Structure formats: structure tokens, C-alpha cells
Amino acid sequence: MxxxxxxxxxxxxxxxxxxxxxxxxxxxxxxxxxxxxxxxxxxxxxxxxxxxxxxxxxxxxxxxxxxxxxxxxxxxxxDKSNIEKHLHRLMSLRDTLDRNIQNLQIRAARDSNLAVHTVLLARGVYFCRRYKCADTKDAAIKLRETYIAASKCTNISKVNKMFTVRHGTEDSSNDLLMCIPVEDSFYGPERVEFAATKALCIYFRGPYEQLGTAINELKSYIEKNNIKAQDKFRSIYLEGPPQRGTNTADYITQVAVPIL
Incomplete structure (x- = not known):
């Protein structure tokens, strides 16, 4: 031929x-x-x-x-019969890529930038347990234990990030709800579904012991601009010990508060 x-x-x-x-x-x-x-x-x-x-x-x-x-x-x-599934898969990959780009931009900065951003926190199902922790080190241990417990019950989500919800009124409060992202199919007693919500946030680069700096900045911004908070402060762990080991100066945390 x-x-x-x-x-x-x-x-x-x-x-x-x-x-x-x-x-x-x-x-x-x-x-x-x-x-x-x-x-x-x-x-x-x-x-x-x-x-x-x-x-x-x-x-x-x-x-x-x-x-x-x-x-x-x-x-x-x-596969023309499952278009929605494939669309969701690609959107999840896009969101993951966007977060990785965002993390690189934050790491490129020499110091933590306490600029306030408006974001949309994604909907998700979480395996949650609440603890009163002695200190930041104890909170890290409890978060790890919650992760292990969640992984033994169901599949961990590959899309959303784990976070803690800060209860109490003090900036140093260690009354924390540990939230591990899991698949929607999980229906155990620890299941909590968080709806998608508009939020204000600060991307904080540094050790967890200094997260109060970002929380105070957000509180000040909310009060100054007469904004109504809808829920409690969240610390969303973008990069920490699994990626950065003991180099706490490079930990990246999204400190966020849902707003109306």
C-alpha cells in the first residue's frame, strides 16, 4: 500500500x-x-x-x-452515559492543580502575607471528632489520631483538605473539631457535611503556634468592615508535616471564616 x-x-x-x-x-x-x-x-x-x-x-x-x-x-x-462523573473528575483535578499553584505562590513569598482574600469553601463530607487539647502539640496528635480512625472506617477524599474548627472565644483556644475529608458514601456517627460557603481567608506561612496572628487579622478586618461571620474559624492544612517535615516555617495554612 x-x-x-x-x-x-x-x-x-x-x-x-x-x-x-x-x-x-x-x-x-x-x-x-x-x-x-x-x-x-x-x-x-x-x-x-x-x-x-x-x-x-x-x-x-x-x-x-x-x-x-x-x-x-x-x-x-x-463513555457517553457517565458524562457527569467524568466532568466531576476533571473539575476535581483542576481544583487540586489550582491549590498547588496557590501553595507555590505562597511559598515563594519571603514572609507571611496577611492579605485577606474572599474565597468559596467547597462542599464536603468529613469524619469529625471534637477534643479539648492541652496545646498545639497535643492538637497535632489528636488530628493524626482522627485521620487514622477515619481511614479505618472509610476512604479518605483526594480532593478536600483536613481542617480544624476553633470553638470557644479565645484566640489560643484548643477546643477543636478535627475534620478529615472522606467520600460522600460514609454514613457513620462522625459524619458531618459542610455546605459550600463564601468565606474570608488568610494564607498563613509559618508554625501552627503562630496561627493566632492570622486569626486576629481576620477578626480585625471583619470588625472594621462590619462583616457578619456565619460560622467559626477554620484552619485548613494545605502543607504541613507530611510535605515539610519539621520545617515549620514552611507550613501553609488557610485560616478562614465563613461569612454571610
Whole structure:
């Protein structure tokens, strides 16, 4: 079969796409039903690919870079009955990417920026336990214990972040509700659903013992601008010991308060 001048051989496709794509990867896409060559020589077995094929390979690689498995990529293209599920999956990945970009921007700053932001806190289901902690160290232990308890009961959410809700009236209050994000299917006694809500927040970079600085700044902003708080202060843990170890100066916490 004479090659159509508008088609590409597999080696040409590899050169165009780049980014680590190999012959084996392309053939694997075909085996999984993700890709169908424009033409295939029945005698030699040579494959010929169209420009659309090349664009599709690039698209598959992009979806993989977002964290989708090849099975999920196939569902994304060909499963028309579960569009909402695939849309939710991609939106979750987008939100995770946005948070990672935000964390990098905060880490790039030399000092904590106590600027106040208006945000939308996402809806989520959480495994929650309330403790009166002796101090910040004890609170960290209780949060870890709550995480372990939640992981033994159900699946931890890959989208939302764990947080604590500060009860009491003092800035130093260690009366805390520990909230571990879990999947919606969890219905144990510790289940608490938090609705999506508008909030004010400060992204604080530094040790947990100094979170009172951000809380005081938020309180002052609310009072100065005559804003009505809808709920208690939350400390949402974006990056802490799992990512930064004992380098507490690089911990990133979103201190937020829902507002009306």
C-alpha cells in the first residue's frame, strides 16, 4: 500500500508528539481501544496516522499528566452515559492543580502575607471528632489520631483538605473539631457535611503556634468592615508535616471564616 502523503508513519508521529512517547506507548493505546490508525497495511502491518490521530495522542498524554489512568481516558472519550462523573473528575483535578499553584505562590513569598482574600469553601463530607487539647502539640496528635480512625472506617477524599474548627472565644483556644475529608458514601456517627460557603481567608506561612496572628487579622478586618461571620474559624492544612517535615516555617495554612 502506497503511503498517503497526508498521513504519518509511527516514527514521524513520535517525532511530532515527543514528550516521552514511544512506539510501545502508541501500540498500547491501540490495544486498549483508545486509538485507531487512519490506515493499516494488511500485508506489512505498517500503520499510518492522520493529523487527528496525532492530536488525539497529545490529548491522551495531557489527560494522563492530570492524573487520569488509561481506563479513565477511554471512559472520557467513549463513555457517553457517565458524562457527569467524568466532568466531576476533571473539575476535581483542576481544583487540586489550582491549590498547588496557590501553595507555590505562597511559598515563594519571603514572609507571611496577611492579605485577606474572599474565597468559596467547597462542599464536603468529613469524619469529625471534637477534643479539648492541652496545646498545639497535643492538637497535632489528636488530628493524626482522627485521620487514622477515619481511614479505618472509610476512604479518605483526594480532593478536600483536613481542617480544624476553633470553638470557644479565645484566640489560643484548643477546643477543636478535627475534620478529615472522606467520600460522600460514609454514613457513620462522625459524619458531618459542610455546605459550600463564601468565606474570608488568610494564607498563613509559618508554625501552627503562630496561627493566632492570622486569626486576629481576620477578626480585625471583619470588625472594621462590619462583616457578619456565619460560622467559626477554620484552619485548613494545605502543607504541613507530611510535605515539610519539621520545617515549620514552611507550613501553609488557610485560616478562614465563613461569612454571610
Amino acid at each position: 502506497k503511503k498517503n502523503p497526508n498521513l504519518y508513519q509511527i516514527g514521524e508521529v513520535i517525532n511530532i508528539v515527543g514528550a516521552g512517547v514511544t512506539r510501545r506507548i502508541i501500540l498500547n493505546y491501540e490495544d486498549l481501544g483508545l486509538l485507531v490508525p487512519a490506515e493499516k497495511d494488511p500485508d506489512s502491518g505498517y500503520r499510518y496516522y492522520s493529523a487527528d490521530n496525532v492530536i488525539q495522542i497529545k490529548s491522551i498524554r495531557t489527560l494522563q499528566s492530570f492524573g487520569l489512568s488509561l481506563k479513565e481516558c477511554k471512559e472520557y472519550y467513549y
